[in-house]
Amino acid sequence: MTALFINGKSHEVDVESNTPLLWVLRDTIGLTGTKYGCGIAQCGACTVHIDGVAARSCQVPVGTVGGRAITTIEALAQNGKLHPVQQAWLDFDVPQCGYCQSGMMMAVVALLKEKPKPTDADIDAAITNICRCGTYQRIRAAIHAAANAQKERP
Amino acid sequence: MTYMANLSRRSFVIAGAAAGAGLALGFKLPFSPDLVRADDGTPEIDAWVVIRPDDTVVIRIMRSEMGQGTLTGLAQLVAEELGCDWSKVTAEFPTPGENLARNRVWGESNTTGSRGIRESNEYVRKGGAIARVMLIQAAANAWNVPVSECSPANGLITHQPSGRSVTYGKVADAAAKLTPPADVPLTPTKDWKIAGKPLKRLDTPDKLVGKTKYGIDVRLPGMLYGAIAACPVFGGTLKSYDEATVRGMPGVQHVVRIGDFAVAVVADSWWRAKTALEALPVVWDEGKNVTVSDATIADFLKEGLDAEPTAVGNQAGDVRAAMAGAAKVVEAVYAFPYRIHAAVEPMNATALYTPERCEVWAPTQNGEDALRAAAQAAGLPLEKCDLHKTFVGGGFGRRGGPTDFVRHAVAVAKQVPGVPIKLLWSREEDTTHDTYHPITQCRMRAALDANNKLIGLHMRISGQSILASLAPARLQNGKDPIAFQSLNPGGAEGAFGYEVPNLLIDHAMRNPSIPAGFWRGVNSNHNALYVECFMDELAHATGENPLAFRLKYLKPKHAAVLQAAAAKAGYGTPAPQGVYRGLAQVMANASYVAACAEVSVENGRVMVRRMVGATNCGHAVNPELITRQVEGSFVYGLSSLLYGECTVRGGRIEQTNFDTWQVMRIDEMPKVDVVVMPDGEFWGGVGEPTISVAAPAVLNAVFAATGKRLRSIPIKESDLRSA
Numbered sequence: 001m002t003a004l005f006i007n008g009k010s011h012e013v014d015v016e017s018n019t020p021l022l023w024v025l026r027d028t029i030g031l032t033g034t035k036y037g038c039g040i041a042q043c044g045a046c047t048v049h050i051d052g053v054a055a056r057s058c059q060v061p062v063g064t065v066g067g068r069a070i071t072t073i074e075a076l077a078q079n080g081k082l083h084p085v086q087q088a089w090l091d092f093d094v095p096q097c098g099y100c101q102s103g104m105m106m107a108v109v110a111l112l113k114e115k116p117k118p119t120d121a122d123i124d125a126a127i128t129n130i131c132r133c134g135t136y137q138r139i140r141a142a143i144h145a146a147a148n149a150q151k152e153r154p
Numbered sequence: 155m156t157y158m159a160n161l162s163r164r165s166f167v168i169a170g171a172a173a174g175a176g177l178a179l180g181f182k183l184p185f186s187p188d189l190v191r192a193d194d195g196t197p198e199i200d201a202w203v204v205i206r207p208d209d210t211v212v213i214r215i216m217r218s219e220m221g222q223g224t225l226t227g228l229a230q231l232v233a234e235e236l237g238c239d240w241s242k243v244t245a246e247f248p249t250p251g252e253n254l255a256r257n258r259v260w261g262e263s264n265t266t267g268s269r270g271i272r273e274s275n276e277y278v279r280k281g282g283a284i285a286r287v288m289l290i291q292a293a294a295n296a297w298n299v300p301v302s303e304c305s306p307a308n309g310l311i312t313h314q315p316s317g318r319s320v321t322y323g324k325v326a327d328a329a330a331k332l333t334p335p336a337d338v339p340l341t342p343t344k345d346w347k348i349a350g351k352p353l354k355r356l357d358t359p360d361k362l363v364g365k366t367k368y369g370i371d372v373r374l375p376g377m378l379y380g381a382i383a384a385c386p387v388f389g390g391t392l393k394s395y396d397e398a399t400v401r402g403m404p405g406v407q408h409v410v411r412i413g414d415f416a417v418a419v420v421a422d423s424w425w426r427a428k429t430a431l432e433a434l435p436v437v438w439d440e441g442k443n444v445t446v447s448d449a450t451i452a453d454f455l456k457e458g459l460d461a462e463p464t465a466v467g468n469q470a471g472d473v474r475a476a477m478a479g480a481a482k483v484v485e486a487v488y489a490f491p492y493r494i495h496a497a498v499e500p501m502n503a504t505a506l507y508t509p510e511r512c513e514v515w516a517p518t519q520n521g522e523d524a525l526r527a528a529a530q531a532a533g534l535p536l537e538k539c540d541l542h543k544t545f546v547g548g549g550f551g552r553r554g555g556p557t558d559f560v561r562h563a564v565a566v567a568k569q570v571p572g573v574p575i576k577l578l579w580s581r582e583e584d585t586t587h588d589t590y591h592p593i594t595q596c597r598m599r600a601a602l603d604a605n606n607k608l609i610g611l612h613m614r615i616s617g618q619s620i621l622a623s624l625a626p627a628r629l630q631n632g633k634d635p636i637a638f639q640s641l642n643p644g645g646a647e648g649a650f651g652y653e654v655p656n657l658l659i660d661h662a663m664r665n666p667s668i669p670a671g672f673w674r675g676v677n678s679n680h681n682a683l684y685v686e687c688f689m690d691e692l693a694h695a696t697g698e699n700p701l702a703f704r705l706k707y708l709k710p711k712h713a714a715v716l717q718a719a720a721a722k723a724g725y726g727t728p729a730p731q732g733v734y735r736g737l738a739q740v741m742a743n744a745s746y747v748a749a750c751a752e753v754s755v756e757n758g759r760v761m762v763r764r765m766v767g768a769t770n771c772g773h774a775v776n777p778e779l780i781t782r783q784v785e786g787s788f789v790y791g792l793s794s795l796l797y798g799e800c801t802v803r804g805g806r807i808e809q810t811n812f813d814t815w816q817v818m819r820i821d822e823m824p825k826v827d828v829v830v831m832p833d834g835e836f837w838g839g840v841g842e843p844t845i846s847v848a849a850p851a852v853l854n855a856v857f858a859a860t861g862k863r864l865r866s867i868p869i870k871e872s873d874l875r876s877a
Contacts, residue, residue: 015423015425016404016426019423019425020425023423023424023425026371026424027379027423027425028423030373031364032364032367032370032371032373033363033364033365034364035368035498035499035547036370036500036578037498037499037500037581038581038811038812039580039581039811040581040811040812040813042811042812042813043498043812045498072364073364074363074364076363077362077363082362082363086362089358089362090354090358090359090362093354093358093778093782094358095221095355095357095358095361095362096221096222096223096782096786097220097221097497097498097499097545097546097548097549098221098357098358098361098547099368099497099498099499099548100498101361101362102364105362123820124820125821127819127820128819128820128821129819129820130498130812130817130819131498131789132496132497132498132548132550132789132793132817133221133548133786133789134785134786134788134789134790134793134818134823135782135785135786136789136818136819136820136823137785137823137825137826138782138785139820140820
């Protein structure tokens with residue numbers, strides 16, 4: 001049995017230790033908000049936070065996670081209040097099909113933690129997730145809006 | 155909770171459903187004789203509208219939602235006529251089985267060809283208008299006053315003389331019992347209050363919190379997971395596999411054949427199924443197509459450039475005479491490659507089969523087609539099957555024409571009766587077993603007279619027919635009518651934009667072994683590239699400005715969007731240092747669109763700085779959604795221009811995943827400006843047409859920047875390094 005700490009809750013899972021965290025989240029625990037896109041860390045649809053840092057969960061063997069805190073899209077909003085990144089995504093109506101957006105938002109939250117006021121170049125370097133609907137222009141605008149909103153928060 | 159989902163839970167949330175034979179999650183069938191009720195017991199006013207006692211309005215949407223916004227746009231049209239409070243609107247998908255059982259009361263489910271709104275606007279608006287009339291009648295009956303004294307607004311009916319009012323929810327029950335009016339007038343566009351407005355999407359809130367259920371997210375009690383491998387060579391077959399090797403692997407339950415070309419491992423998790431599949435020794439009979447390569451395909455198509463045509467799509471005057479009498483003949487040969495769709499949600503479907511019934515959950519662009527495919531694969535009559543549409547994690551045509559992802563899931567489920575099976579393709583399987591953008595070559599030949607006037611044009615397309623590959627029954631005497639999208643003499647599916655007195659556009663069908671499919675934009679993608687790049691060549695050959703040259707020959711609606719895009723971009727005024735502009739226009743999916751690209755080229759690398767799009771789609775149901783579709787279309791078109799090529803070796807596609815098939819990411823996203831200019835004269839689509847002007851506008855800008863004509867794509871740095 002592997003013990004995991006996900007979205008503030010403990011879970012015991014009975015899987016091979018080399019199973020990617022992505023599939024444990026989706027199939028074993030049922031947190032389907034984290035998506036499979038490529039399985040080789042290219043597309044970013046599976047992005048989650050491990051101790052607050054963005055990780056592409058398709059490349060994280062569950063046996064390496066230990067007791068570290070895993071956060072998925074389902075726990076980004078707290079107490080019924082959207083995270084500023086989700087709020088910006090809502091204000092700019094960013095998603096089209098929406099499939100990549102869980103990973104996109106998780107990547108952006110991690111970026112803003114590291115760089116609260118990212119430049120366009122920072123965004124270009126950090127946000128390498130794939131969106132085939134082509135929402136990139138809205139994403140960029142929403143990132144800047146979320147950065148401003150975070151800055152204004154007390 | 156501030157982000158409470160704005161969508162009805164019934165159709166979108168399927169977890170927790172009871173598994174077993176006869177599982178049905180739809181409406182309660184059969185219906186009571188005089189009243190049709192939604193499954194929460196609320197009677198429907200008509201097929202399109204259910205109003206709950208709390209005034210929540212549920213609008214039924216038959217088309218699929220894959221990001222294009224149809225769910226919201228169609229709901230706006232119904233709500234406009236209904237006169238309800240938009241903030242109380244939710245939406246749900248009836249199943250195709252329910253649609254068939256009710257004599258197709260919700261019309262078409264096919265969500266391809268940018269047709270969601272343009273082809274159903276009238277009947278969905280009527281659905282809303284009829285419900286409004288019934289609600290007002292019910293209120294008038296209750297008050298015992300004439301209908302003419304009652305008026306609706308925002309879901310509230312007011313009796314004008316007395317000032318009494320009642321909400322829709324209060325009279326819904328009585329309204330449902332009334333006989334629907336035979337016909338109702340529709341609100342003129344100029345009076346629209348909900349339609350035509352840039353309203354927020356109904357489906358965004360769930361997409362922000364991981365709640366939206368795509369096909370891949372379906373979870374049913376007792377469900378098992380399947381991983382599939384099909385013969386890597388198209389046309390090859392499965393010879394044998396050694397099941398014993400993987401039998402003892404963790405979680406493995408079954409190893410099954412799919413037809414004569416694929417094998418699937420079924421396990422208690424997808425990762426275990428995939429791991430076992432990779433360990434499974436499989437022997438393929440790769441068949442005769444194993445010798446097919448890029449070179450053999452290119453030769454095959456090249457031969458078609460000079461052969462007898464299979465079909466003529468557009469003809470006027472006498473091209474041969476025009477060429478013979480020309481002062482100058484200009485000629486160029488172009489080529490367009492195979493491409494994958496690469497929706498980020500890989501192909502998948504979940505099926506539950508018993509000898510009595512088959513239920514499928516799938517992210518499909520065409521519910522009825524998918525249902526028919528499921529029934530056929532199950533070997534059951536249609537009425538013993540149903541299909542539950544989920545949200546679609548990218549469609550782009552891959553989930554429209556082909557139904558392989560449904561058929562394969564049912565084929566596996568049929569071998570494990572009573573157990574729901576989710577069959578998910580790996581990204582590699584998705585990439586190597588797509589139905590690809592068809593491959594074509596084209597020879598353009600133009601006759602110019604002594605005054606540099608364009609007097610003749612011959613366009614010969616040689617290459618693959620989508621219909622021959624995907625729907626041979628739709629060929630007409632061996633001819634593919636849709637090969638001429640955007641080149642037709644007229645009609646909604648794309649008229650040729652230029653008036654040329656002597657014209658011949660013909661097609662030599664050449665079908666290689668790689669399967670072709672509908673790829674967002676479809677045949678307009680290459681047709682527009684060929685025409686618009688060649689028009690640029692002609693402008694250059696005559697020494698004219700590319701805009702002025704085109705305007706001499708373009709029909710008015712085509713000219714108007716081109717002028718709008720050019721004006722918005724500042725075409726004809728100085729561009730920033732090192733930035734060059736290019737133009738393109740097309741009519742596709744019943745709409746007129748144009749683009750002006752701004753690019754710079756540095757060390758052979760093309761950088762797209764800005765794209766300006768103009769769209770005349772006749773009616774703009776939600777201008778913000780249209781703007782987003784234009785933005786996204788530019789990305790889809792540019793991504794393929796810069797990277798998208800599938801190469802063929804040994805009868806198979808060489809690319810396997812996003813490491814070998816690159817796509818555009820945010821760092822390359824140009825600024826996009828969009829002009830939405832509906833003229834009110836027709837209904838056009840918006841999800842696709844702009845894709846086909848993205849590439850030619852950029853290629854023409856690259857010529858302006860470098861003097862180099864690129865006639866095959868994707869752009870390679872080596873093409874331009876010397877420029």
